[in-house]
Amino acid sequence: MSEKLEKGLEVLRAEMDGKAKAFFSSCVNCGICAESCLFYTETRDPRYTPIYKTEPLRKLWRKEYSFWGKISSALGFSRPMAESDLTDWEELVYDGCSMCGRCSMVCPVGVDISGMIFKVKHALAKAGISPEGLVGATQRAVDIGSPMGITLTTVHAMIKHVEEDTGLKIPMDVEGADYMALLSSNEIALYPEYLESLAKIFDHAGVSWTLSSDAFEATNSGLQIGNKAIAGQLVQRVVDGAEKLKVKNVISPECGHAYTALRWEGPNFIGKAYPFRVVHILELLDELQAAGKLKTTGKESERLTFHDPCSIVRRGGINAQPRNLLGPITENFVEMADHGNMNWCCGGGGGVSSNERAEELKLTAFNRKKSQIEATGATGVVTACSNCRMVMEEGVETNEMGVELLGLTEMIAAHLEDRPN
Amino acid sequence: MIENLIDGPLWYFSLAVFVIGVVWRLGSIIFASRKQDLSVARGAAGPAAVKTVFSRFVPHKEIASQITLPIVAGYMFHLGLFALLFFAAPHVVFLEENLLGFGWTPMPHWAFIVAAQLSFLGLIMLYMRRMVNPVSRLISTWDDHVAAILTFVVMLTGCFALLEGSTGLRLLHRFTVELWLIYFPFSALMHTFTFVPSRAFTGAWFGRRGIDA
Numbered sequence: 175m176s177e178k179l180e181k182g183l184e185v186l187r188a189e190m191d192g193k194a195k196a197f198f199s200s201c202v203n204c205g206i207c208a209e210s211c212l213f214y215t216e217t218r219d220p221r222y223t224p225i226y227k228t229e230p231l232r233k234l235w236r237k238e239y240s241f242w243g244k245i246s247s248a249l250g251f252s253r254p255m256a257e258s259d260l261t262d263w264e265e266l267v268y269d270g271c272s273m274c275g276r277c278s279m280v281c282p283v284g285v286d287i288s289g290m291i292f293k294v295k296h297a298l299a300k301a302g303i304s305p306e307g308l309v310g311a312t313q314r315a316v317d318i319g320s321p322m323g324i325t326l327t328t329v330h331a332m333i334k335h336v337e338e339d340t341g342l343k344i345p346m347d348v349e350g351a352d353y354m355a356l357l358s359s360n361e362i363a364l365y366p367e368y369l370e371s372l373a374k375i376f377d378h379a380g381v382s383w384t385l386s387s388d389a390f391e392a393t394n395s396g397l398q399i400g401n402k403a404i405a406g407q408l409v410q411r412v413v414d415g416a417e418k419l420k421v422k423n424v425i426s427p428e429c430g431h432a433y434t435a436l437r438w439e440g441p442n443f444i445g446k447a448y449p450f451r452v453v454h455i456l457e458l459l460d461e462l463q464a465a466g467k468l469k470t471t472g473k474e475s476e477r478l479t480f481h482d483p484c485s486i487v488r489r490g491g492i493n494a495q496p497r498n499l500l501g502p503i504t505e506n507f508v509e510m511a512d513h514g515n516m517n518w519c520c521g522g523g524g525g526v527s528s529n530e531r532a533e534e535l536k537l538t539a540f541n542r543k544k545s546q547i548e549a550t551g552a553t554g555v556v557t558a559c560s561n562c563r564m565v566m567e568e569g570v571e572t573n574e575m576g577v578e579l580l581g582l583t584e585m586i587a588a589h590l591e592d593r594p595n
Numbered sequence: 596m597i598e599n600l601i602d603g604p605l606w607y608f609s610l611a612v613f614v615i616g617v618v619w620r621l622g623s624i625i626f627a628s629r630k631q632d633l634s635v636a637r638g639a640a641g642p643a644a645v646k647t648v649f650s651r652f653v654p655h656k657e658i659a660s661q662i663t664l665p666i667v668a669g670y671m672f673h674l675g676l677f678a679l680l681f682f683a684a685p686h687v688v689f690l691e692e693n694l695l696g697f698g699w700t701p702m703p704h705w706a707f708i709v710a711a712q713l714s715f716l717g718l719i720m721l722y723m724r725r726m727v728n729p730v731s732r733l734i735s736t737w738d739d740h741v742a743a744i745l746t747f748v749v750m751l752t753g754c755f756a757l758l759e760g761s762t763g764l765r766l767l768h769r770f771t772v773e774l775w776l777i778y779f780p781f782s783a784l785m786h787t788f789t790f791v792p793s794r795a796f797t798g799a800w801f802g803r804r805g806i807d808a
Binding site for chain 2 (some may be wrong): 442511
């Protein structure tokens with residue numbers, strides 16, 4: 175048995191919990207999940223059927239945990255798992271799945287297919303069967319602290335620009351602050367207006383906040399590639415930074431998978447609960463608005479729609495908040511046909527956008543979002559995830575759609591009421 | 596001789612395999628290890644688990660139009676089979692005399708015919724889809740085929756037994772039922788029971804995160 179196969183099987187066996195047994199015992203291979211997956215609906219390739227992507231784990235279950243599998247093995251009729259049972263699924267799991275979780279919403283017997291796919295990803299990552307682009311990004315995250323190779327020096331340069339543009343001081347390493355804000359790589363490299371917006375909003379609302387020199391990066395490549403050990407290592411950096419500054423809350427930025435990594439999976443990755451609260455920026459803005467601390471003025475007259483980032487809405491439970499925030503600042507807002515918990519992914523989640531090999535497939539998958547946007551007649555799409563925004567900007571440009579992409583936090587900042595001097 | 600075997604030892608054996616097998620399979624799921632979730636819950640897992648067990652009977656409206664055939668055929672088959680199993684007159688008598696000691700009002704003959712037609716049609720539609728649809732063809736296993744064919748045979752012999760009223764056909768039906776009971780715990784037929792913990796696990800997961808799934 176090869177070392178890769180051995181490592182992969184070790185993980186798959188460790189992942190075979192009661193849930194996996196219940197799911198695989200219940201699945202009748204109806205294939206309904208295919209119609210929920212944009213990689214299938216946009217390609218009509220049956221291999222992209224979500225439950226098929228779990229096949230390495232399911233095959234192991236059939237061989238080692240089912241009655242017939244055990245009998246076959248005992249009688250020598252069963253072919254042992256081979257390395258190809260893992261390698262043949264690499265493309266399906268990494269290129270053809272954005273971990274959007276729509277399949278988990280539609281399965282008639284309730285299989286959390288997305289969760290099972292993550293288990294397969296975990297096995298492949300541990301076996302070293304992962305795409306080059308993601309391996310590189312993960313290595314940079316471990317070595318440098320950021321998958322895009324962003325260093326503290328770059329962050330300082332951005333802070334300098336933001337301070338010049340806003341006239342506001344960006345608090346750095348303030349011990350005892352109420353909130354510690356994190357940034358995703360995209361927000362540092364592509365969308366510095368996010369930090370600018372935070373500065374304006376928190377100044378307006380009187381929020382005590384800080385950035386941390388030790389923990390500014392929220393992006394978690396460990397989660398994207400499926401390596402729980404690395405994911406935990408990256409989460410631990412944030413935990414250490416927050417504990418050092420003794421903050422009460424950590425703000426997850428406009429980044430879907432960063433929210434999943436920090437808010438939901440992080441404590442499990444590091445094996446302990448946090449001594450602070452994790453709050454997504456949309457949750458915090460909604461709380462500030464409800465408390466009357468966030469006062470906006472004026473409304474966007476443009477026809478706007480909202481793209482629900484899967485990890486924040488369907489897998490994260492933040493559904494009402496973006497609507498609460500958009501309501502007061504838009505006068506021509508229109509929902510997409512399938513929105514909220516049943517939204518369609520942009521096509522670039524789950525590490526697909528960091529995987530150069532998946533570029534063409536990602537753009538094909540984007541066709542679903544393209545038709546959704548076009549059906550609304552909107553000229554602007556608001557979202558709350560820098561990765562979704564980047565993927566959709568690429569899709570919009572490629573398809574010459576003439577639609578503007580907007581970050582929700584920036585929109586709020588642009589509509590802040592002037593504070594009385 | 597064969598009659599005694601089918602009505603006697605084989606019946607008790609198949610029933611024992613069915614009951615012990617189902618309990619063992621469910622136990623292996625319910626008592627299997629599950630890691631504790633250390634994240635702070637936003638919502639309650641328990642009520643969401645119970646809700647999801649029932650809510651998944653109805654597909655989300657956003658996908659219903661794309662899966663009309665398997666949903667409609669699935670309901671036809673399952674409801675028809677349920678009606679036949681528990682409300683066909685011979686089954687009510689059999690359950691009263693051999694297992695429960697009490698009975699209930701069986702469905703009239705016309706309802707039996709409707710239920711049988713619905714379940715046959717549903718099962719045939721589902722199986723044809725399994726054979727024709729590229730997705731279903733790719734993911735189906737031999738177990739899916741055996742389970743469907745065995746169920747079809749049980750239903751077919753059941754109709755023969757009812758219509759002809761002969762001992763031979765009654766024995767044939769009972770024999771196929773016994774094979775079905777023996778196969779049940781080790782097959783995809785187990786979804787009859789395991790869909791409950793499956794839906795509950797997923798519902799609890801979503802519920803903790805405050806998501807209406």
